[in-house]
Amino acid sequence: MAVKRGVTIKGTRDGLSLYMDDTYSYKELLSELEEVLSAQHILEEDPLIRVTIELGNRYLTSKQQDEIRQIFEKHNKLVIDKIQSNLIEKKTALEWKEQTDIKMYHRMVRSGQVLHVEGDLFLIGDVNPGGKVMASGNVFVLGSLKGIAHAGCSGNKQAVIAASYMAPSQLRIADIISRPPDSDEEGMYMECGFLDESYEKIRMERVTALSKVRPELNGFERRVMNG
The missing domain is CATH 2.160.20.70 (Pectate Lyase C-like)
Structure with a gap:
């Protein structure tokens, strides 16, 4: 039986797409994100890999987005290209x-x-x-x-x-x-x-x-x- 995960990664033509399940708590996702990224076997000679983060029906504050970026900074071959959400701020709407x-x-x-x-x-x-x-x-x-x-x-x-x-x-x-x-x-x-x-x-x-x-x-x- 497959174990349900809050963070999943798929390869795309442009890099990686990382999906963060919006039914999980934010803290759970941060913890799992650390595990998932640490499990990626990226060689020093590999080129930079651009990552698109899909949040689903979740909104992250600027502080929360910075926390995610800090996790990625530990893996210098992975670069966040964009963070996408189905939700927008009231001001933007x-x-x-x-x-x-x-x-x-x-x-x-x-x-x-x-x-x-x-x-x-x-x-x-x-x-x-x-x-x-x-x-x-x-x-x-x-x-x-x-x-x-x-x-x-x-x-x-x-x-x-x-x-x-x-x-x-x-x-x-x-x-x-x-x-x-x-x-x-x-x-x-x-x-x-x-x-x-x-x-x-x-x-x-x-x-x-x-x-x-x-x-x-x-x-x-x-x-x-x-x-």
Whole structure:
């Protein structure tokens, strides 16, 4: 009968994967980790071996992670590459939620006004000439976009800009800027802008093509796009 262990090691293409069973106490795992590492037969001439530690549904404090690193320091051929857990800190979770939430506004952005949000922006209303909307994620305008729209303002090059009526004075995605043509062309209805694969310019398409261009958009965003 096989003996159940709290710490198991498996070889991978990139080194070793060490799994620490989250049903064991932390002290039990530390003790067993010492035993498991001491049993590894590593020669002096062997290269450094990178180790990924899998914690499962366990969260370790910075102090606990340091204690584990100290155990590994006794075995100088084993180097911790990363420590992974299914759990994250509440602060990190709230930051992630802030970055991925869709912020909905029902208003007009007038000349001189700036509407700036973290995450995706869904604006029900117009952006007048001289007005500006900015989002770290996507920008959706259910109205006329005649001012400036900046999506992915934190560097997200996968962000998109879409509007019911697209006649902007400037579009910007991440650090790429697109200005309107010098002609007196009228705007377009139900259009979207996104960076092409080379990330050299912003391309315009009908909103209905967006699900093919950015299939990673979630269901709610697709419903917004397809009206």
